Amino acid sequence: MxxxxxxxxxxxxxxxxxxxxxxxxxxxxFPLNDDCTASSFTEGTEIQFWEDFLMNFSNGKDIFNALKECYPSLNFLIDKEIDKAELYNNMLLKGTTNDIKLTSYIKLEDTKNISLELHESIAGKIPVLTIPNNEDFVKILQSIIHKNNPLPIPASMGAVLLNGLNNSKRFNIIKKNWLQNNPFGDWNTEFSNNIMLKKSLYKDKLIILSTKPYSNVxxxxxxxxxxxxxxxxxxxxxxxxxxxxxxxxxxxxxxxxxxxxxxxxxxxxxxxxxxxxxxxxxxxxxxxxxxxxxxxxxxxxxxxxxxxxxxxxxxxxxxxxxxxxxxxxxxxxxxxxxxxxxxxxxxxxxxxxxxxxxxxxxxxxxxxxxxxxxxxxxxx
Structure with a gap:
């Protein structure tokens, strides 16, 4: 040396x-992890979902509206204790995203420049959502992280890695496919016994980035x-x-x-x-x-x-x-x-x-x- x-x-x-x-x-x-193998970095079912999602994405529909089907909280206003409302809980707990009729809903300043891409990292692929407008970045974080409550987001915070984020669209695809193959089956039993514990089937890892100066410097x-x-x-x-x-x-x-x-x-x-x-x-x-x-x-x-x-x-x-x-x-x-x-x-x-x-x-x-x-x- x-x-x-x-x-x-x-x-x-x-x-x-x-x-x-x-x-x-x-x-x-950080414990020493002797059990970590190359399989820890292999792509899961969520990557196939995002590849299909982006491939089928319609240019006539902005990415923010498409993501509302994945994360229902993005439909709601940022408002104190809105997460206690019955409609809010029904949508988030039951994953209902079709025919949503809200009298008031979240509005962003610049949805057309929000982008979603799959990025290759040293730990495998991951979807990255980039939000150029800072007010929009704050609202989306408040919606996803704070259940639409207007809790402050530090000015020095410009990105987040989310792990274990419920994706209603992925969940509904699993449910629909199972019911088609098992028309007389009991979905609730299937979910409890075989789906619920396999969180990677319906929970996401997602990076959300702003484009503002790093660390508010x-x-x-x-x-x-x-x-x-x-x-x-x-x-x-x-x-x-x-x-x-x-x-x-x-x-x-x-x-x-x-x-x-x-x-x-x-x-x-x-x-x-x-x-x-x-x-x-x-x-x-x-x-x-x-x-x-x-x-x-x-x-x-x-x-x-x-x-x-x-x-x-x-x-x-x-x-x-x-x-x-x-x-x-x-x-x-x-x-x-x-x-x-x-x-x-x-x-x-x-x-x-x-x-x-x-x-x-x-x-x-x-x-x-x-x-x-x-x-x-x-x-x-």
């Missing part, structure tokens, strides 16, 4: 006197031209979500945690500009003027449920800053991403090292060692 890449000693506050809450937050939730903050930064933002965001898909399939984890986010942002950046830019990363997290934290930045999105004390938060921003510094040293040591194997070995190494270890004085050296061990193991 080239010792010139090893880190200088940095603040070790990350490894001492942590509260129980902060230790719990920093606990590495402006081009001027990074010294870039506006058009170039928007292009970079879309690429970083997409690769970020593909990384979450990979960790979900391999480790069963894609959580709202800073460990996940540092990994996904690292891959997003290096797949976009080929090397890690720690200044960008610090800015994404609101730490460009460390130790000052910029209120409203992305970092706080991932700790809201943890109820950390002000002292915990102060220690956490030191941990994140040091982790970013060590990832930068690691990236310089291993160079540009050369292959899919190289990319996945980097992700695996970042998953296997805890944030506390990554933020320590020898965090970069530990990460480099794990990466090379993983890389060489895949050769044999």
């Amino acid at each position: 080239n010792n010139s890449f090893l880190p200088e000693p940095i603040d070790q506050a990350a490894s001492i006197d942590l509260s129980d809450k902060l230790k719990a937050y920093l606990f590495n939730k 402006t081009a001027s903050q990074l010294g870039l031209e506006e058009d170039l930064w928007i292009s970079y933002s879309i690429s970083i965001r997409k690769e970020h979500e593909f990384t979450h898909l990979y960790t979900l399939k391999k480790y069963g984890q894609a959580t709202n945690n800073l460990h996940d986010e540092l990994i996904a942002d690292y891959i997003g950046i290096v797949k976009t500009i080929w090397n890690y830019n720690k200044v960008w990363m610090l800015t994404f997290m609101g730490l460009e003027n460390y130790p000052h934290y910029r209120e409203g930045a992305r970092l706080e999105n991932y700790v809201k449920e943890s109820k950390l004390s002000p002292d915990d938060f102060k220690q956490l921003i030191t941990i994140i800053k040091n982790a970013i510094e060590n990832i930068a040293i690691f990236d310089k040591a291993v160079g540009k991403v050369k292959s899919i194997k190289d990319q996945t070995c980097r992700i695996d190494a970042l998953c296997e090292i805890s944030l506390i270890d990554l933020a320590s004085a020898n965090g970069a050296a530990l990460l480099i060692d794990i990466y090379y061990e993983n890389f060489h193991r895949t050769l044999f």
Whole structure:
């Protein structure tokens, strides 16, 4: 190993006197998954559904209206406690999407430019829904994630990977086909015994992307031209979500945690500009003027449920800053991403090292060692 890449000693506050809450937050939730095989990344029935869906898609019908058949919540207004209405629950629980008659329904600003595509990622194909208008992006997330309640979507949030999303159209196709083949059968019994537990038959993985500046960071903050930064933002965001898909399939984890986010942002950046830019990363997290934290930045999105004390938060921003510094040293040591194997070995190494270890004085050296061990193991 080239010792010139090893880190200088940095603040070790990350490894001492942590509260129980902060230790719990920093606990590495990526277990070693010895059961993961190539089959974990094979295409399921949902990909065939989306291939057929897109092939049969009518140009006279915008994609948003077509998706209403898949996700009935997209028919309803964004309104407080609308999910308690009888019609809402009947549609979502029973999957009824035909002959919908609503006196009021969700209206978007720019449906014609919403796009849906199947993208090939390092973890297989996945449908990606891109929503250019930010107000529309917020409404669709409120509809799908918050059951049409007007809960706030952080300005720094620009994408989401959804897992286990009920698809009424897929469900209704299964039901229709079974009833045609079993006209005298009991569908309720069939569903309970043979369908309900096979969630992949009717539940989706879906990425929803906006096209706004990444992490709500402006081009001027990074010294870039506006058009170039928007292009970079879309690429970083997409690769970020593909990384979450990979960790979900391999480790069963894609959580709202800073460990996940540092990994996904690292891959997003290096797949976009080929090397890690720690200044960008610090800015994404609101730490460009460390130790000052910029209120409203992305970092706080991932700790809201943890109820950390002000002292915990102060220690956490030191941990994140040091982790970013060590990832930068690691990236310089291993160079540009050369292959899919190289990319996945980097992700695996970042998953296997805890944030506390990554933020320590020898965090970069530990990460480099794990990466090379993983890389060489895949050769044999």
